Amino acid sequence: GDRGCDPQQGLTALACLAAQHFIAATACQEADYGWMIRHYCLKQFQLSMEDIGQRLWCDWDETVGTYGELTNCTALIAARLDCYWPNRLVDEFFVAVHKQYFRNCSPSGRALHDPPNGVLCPFIVLPVLVTLLMTALVVWRSKRSEGIV
Amino acid sequence: LFLSIQRIVPSLSSTVNYTDPTLEPVVTENSVIRQKIIDSQFKCYERMNRAPPYKKKGLFCNRTWDGWLCWDDTPAGRLTAQNCPDYFPDFDPTERASKYCDETGNWFRHPESNRTWSNYTLCNSFTSEKLKMAFILYYMAIVGHALSITSLLISLAIFFYFKSLSCQRITLHKNLFFSYVLNSMFTIAHLIAVVPNPGLVKRDPVSCKVLQFFHQYMLGCNYFWMLCEGIYLHTLIVVAVFAEEQRLHWYYLLGWGFPLVPASIHAVARARYFNDNCWMSVDTHLLYIVHGPVMAALLVNFFFLLNIVRVLVTKLRDTHRAESNMYMKAVRATLILVPLLGIQFVIIPWRPENRLAGEIYDYIMHILMHYQGLLVATIFCFFNGEV
Numbered sequence: 293g294d295r296g297c298d299p300q301q302g303l304t305a306l307a308c309l310a311a312q313h314f315i316a317a318t319a320c321q322e323a324d325y326g327w328m329i330r331h332y333c334l335k336q337f338q339l340s341m342e343d344i345g346q347r348l349w350c351d352w353d354e355t356v357g358t359y360g361e362l363t364n365c366t367a368l369i370a371a372r373l374d375c376y377w378p379n380r381l382v383d384e385f386f387v388a389v390h391k392q393y394f395r396n397c398s399p400s401g402r403a404l405h406d407p408p409n410g411v412l413c414p415f416i417v418l419p420v421l422v423t424l425l426m427t428a429l430v431v432w433r434s435k436r437s438e439g440i441v
Numbered sequence: 442l443f444l445s446i447q448r449i450v451p452s453l454s455s456t457v458n459y460t461d462p463t464l465e466p467v468v469t470e471n472s473v474i475r476q477k478i479i480d481s482q483f484k485c486y487e488r489m490n491r492a493p494p495y496k497k498k499g500l501f502c503n504r505t506w507d508g509w510l511c512w513d514d515t516p517a518g519r520l521t522a523q524n525c526p527d528y529f530p531d532f533d534p535t536e537r538a539s540k541y542c543d544e545t546g547n548w549f550r551h552p553e554s555n556r557t558w559s560n561y562t563l564c565n566s567f568t569s570e571k572l573k574m575a576f577i578l579y580y581m582a583i584v585g586h587a588l589s590i591t592s593l594l595i596s597l598a599i600f601f602y603f604k605s606l607s608c609q610r611i612t613l614h615k616n617l618f619f620s621y622v623l624n625s626m627f628t629i630a631h632l633i634a635v636v637p638n639p640g641l642v643k644r645d646p647v648s649c650k651v652l653q654f655f656h657q658y659m660l661g662c663n664y665f666w667m668l669c670e671g672i673y674l675h676t677l678i679v680v681a682v683f684a685e686e687q688r689l690h691w692y693y694l695l696g697w698g699f700p701l702v703p704a705s706i707h708a709v710a711r712a713r714y715f716n717d718n719c720w721m722s723v724d725t726h727l728l729y730i731v732h733g734p735v736m737a738a739l740l741v742n743f744f745f746l747l748n749i750v751r752v753l754v755t756k757l758r759d760t761h762r763a764e765s766n767m768y769m770k771a772v773r774a775t776l777i778l779v780p781l782l783g784i785q786f787v788i789i790p791w792r793p794e795n796r797l798a799g800e801i802y803d804y805i806m807h808i809l810m811h812y813q814g815l816l817v818a819t820i821f822c823f824f825n826g827e828v
């Protein structure tokens with residue numbers, strides 16, 4: 293069942309069908325791999341990104357699914373062509389994709405990270421200062437309640 | 442403060458099967474893990490795009506994404522390393538993954554498969570021992586807090602039963618013990634209900650964030666009551682020179698009311714900027730919103746106590762000998778406790794690299810952190826001369 297291509301898989305079926313033409317090659321043919329990911333994976337990705345619309349290309353929540361499919365596609369074709377994944381061509385491919393689609397976006401993905409220092413420092417310094425102020429206040433008030441000013 | 446426990450204990454369930462030593466990235470089915478990897482991949486290619494090209498002379502290996510981690514341009518003949526990723530439950534992010542760039546300017550290829558290969562074997566090789574130790578520390582923490590609660594409740598009972606003991610200082614002790622009891626209760630609730638329960642963490646109900654909020658609040662209360670004790674002694678000895686009755690309203694405000702401020706600011710900042718599940722992550726500097734004031738309080742307390750000792754030793758030695766002895770005893774107890782309670786904040790960044798020393802460090806830190814209530818009850822009540 294490994295050689296059959298399930299038509300319901302969509303993108304991956306396309307990759308599967310195309311790869312079957314190259315069964316004869318047993319070792320990894322870099323030129324073929326490069327050609328295939330540009331003609332199958334990239335085309336599908338371009339269509340999806342156009343559907344999403346250029347305005348939303350920098351919205352990671354919108355594009356993560358398509359990006360994941362692109363990654364999957366390159367990995368699948370690598371498996372079919374007996375190439376290991378990732379490799380130098382994948383690096384070049386993705387760098388080009390990023391240059392074209394994500395050039396103006398902020399670099400972080402969805403992982404959580406601290407706010408920038410300009411926001412973080414006031415958040416930390418303020419409670420410390422208020423603490424010191426409050427301590428001074430309590431010391432001063434307990435002095436006064438003695439009648440000693 | 443549950444650094445290693447929170448990292449490893451939630452992952453009590455499945456570990457991933459890998460074949461050593463050809464540990465290599467494969468496409469996984471688990472969507473949460475895949476999501477993390479895709480995020481890292483995106484960040485990696487962004488970084489590769491934006492970083493300036495390699496400027497130094499000589500051969501080098503090109504920057505690359507190896508499927509799990511991002512590697513920068515590396516000079517030929519060098520072994521580069523970075524921390525292991527945290528995608529999988531049995532990967533320890535404090536271990537190092539390495540990649541070798543050979544003399545010809547190509548990344549190292551594994552001899553068996555002839556594919557470019559990074560060394561992730563250290564990431565999951567010691568995990569079973571570390572898991573065992575994490576369990577030991579976990580149970581130690583629970584036992585510590587349970588012992589603390591018991592001894593503190595006994596002390597409170599002693600203080601309430603024997604009316605002859607009661608004075609203002611004992612009132613402050615009672616409040617301090619009470620805040621320790623509440624802190625231990627919240628910590629035990631957190632350790633038992635949230636930490637070993639990845640399903641709950643995944644669902645991320647509001648109740649576990651509320652629990653964290655109260656946990657941070659009680660932590661603040663603990664240390665601010667210690668500060669109140671220090672301020673009281675300072676006012677008594679240095680300022681008012683043994684006049685007895687002060688009004689305690691301001692102490693109650695500082696001890697119970699004020700810790701709401703850092704805890705609330707932390708909750709707001711966490712919800713806005715670092716809203717992870719159940720606010721469990723300790724990898725954020727936002728925790729200093731609570732720990733900063735606590736450290737400030739400890740520092741101020743320490744200086745007050747030094748000042749008190751100075752006054753007791755120099756000025757009162759000749760004039761009020763009998764009283765100064767009594768107060769010296771009172772100060773001694775507080776002076777012992779403040780460094781003990783505070784030292785965990787000082788040495789926490791310096792965990793030794795050596796494995797054995799690191800384990801000893803972990804045990805000592807856990808004892809210092811979780812047996813504090815027991816220590817406080819012992820020094821202030823059981824070893825108290827008047828009691």
